[in-house]
Amino acid sequence: MPSLHFILVQLPDDAREAVLTAARAEFPTAEIIVGDASPSPANFFSQAECVLVVRAATEGTEPLNTDPEGAPLFPVVTLGAATSGCVDTVPPEAWTPRSLARVFRAALEQHALRVENHRLRGDLKTVARRFRHDVLTPISCINTGTCVLKIVPADETATIAEILQNIDASSAEISQLIERVSFVLRASAEPVKMHKVEMGEVLESVLAELEKEIQQASATVESPRLWPSVSGVPAWLQVIWRNLLQNALRHGGPAARIQLNGSIDGEAYRFTIADCGDGVDSTVIPLLFRPFEQLHSQHSPGLGLSLVHRLITLQGGSCGYTPREESGALFHFTLPRTSR
């Protein structure tokens, strides 16, 4: 379980001792913060952390605990009289350490289910809208190309070749889309056991697979000799590295020089992939790694980095992009050092 923080807001005096006792007994490693106001999502902890807010019931002051996309951010336990008007208020007769411990545990479990429900609903909307859109584009290509082939004179061989090439490419695009979306959905829906994985072996296999693409791009890939063992899913790690490497090959400029690295960063391993291309336009940066479940709601670039984001999140890590000071792009992701 990720690190847990209790935030106690304006607790009734006669509940304070029982809340502290319950929190310390049930969650001995949790950090307890006493605050004056409900936390704002804007100054929130990292996504890898978990927050439980315990607050006094007051009329009309439900805390804002969803992000702009409507995803639940943290569970809230409200203490107060049954007449306070708040839903799910814990009444004074239940302000005992044992009852409160049960309430806290239930609130965390319910929150986890709400988060998962939100993600699954988002996945469905993404398939219904974004996937539909993305697959209809190459289908339109094939439809139009087929119609043109019917009317174009047989001696216009260049036009015919161009259309056939487009039909081929569109067909490949449809296959890739189906494969990617299917991979995300399977990874998200089926429970997978984490293994101890040698990251060096994963990378070796991906680099061998991409050898031809690397040669065709006249690119060089610099990689340290030693890589750590991580806890993860080998097939997912391969997809992550393959996507990030193909991204660097496409956007790293002519004869791209791609640098891979891995280091310890606190409780996590941090992996980076850097290139010397033009970097990412500042208007596009906020759209990189857009969660798969949010792809239905806004214009955004391709599915590749959303797939990477989901696979890393499922393994307990995080990912991001940093512009390089000189020039080029630096993509990075973390994975926890301890097994989950």
Next chain:
Amino acid sequence: MNVLVVDDSPNLARVTAVALRTLGCVTFTAHNTAEATRLLGAQTIEAIFLDVHLGAESGLDYLSSLRMQPAAPPVILFTAEAKDDVAEEASRRGAFGCLIKPYDLDDRRCLLDQLTRARSRAS
């Protein structure tokens, strides 16, 4: 007729251009709004085929900005959104027509014919 095709999918932009050429058009292609604006400044464009989803950009927003310019060419939008979702919005923003994916050559021919008739009436 000089037609500008704006689509972030290189395949669809290319095949649309070929299709329009078979219908007698001279075509130019752009993959984003910056390229489209540059071509509009450099060429005499008489109609625009514009995708609603241009990667991170919105074709509908670009349509609105075009309609604010005097003598902007007529715009035919194409989209994979459900017809009712976009067609009304496209019309409200001043699009000449709207093609819903998956479409084929006849859909384009039909809209081009309407456009040619409209231009004849206007002249």
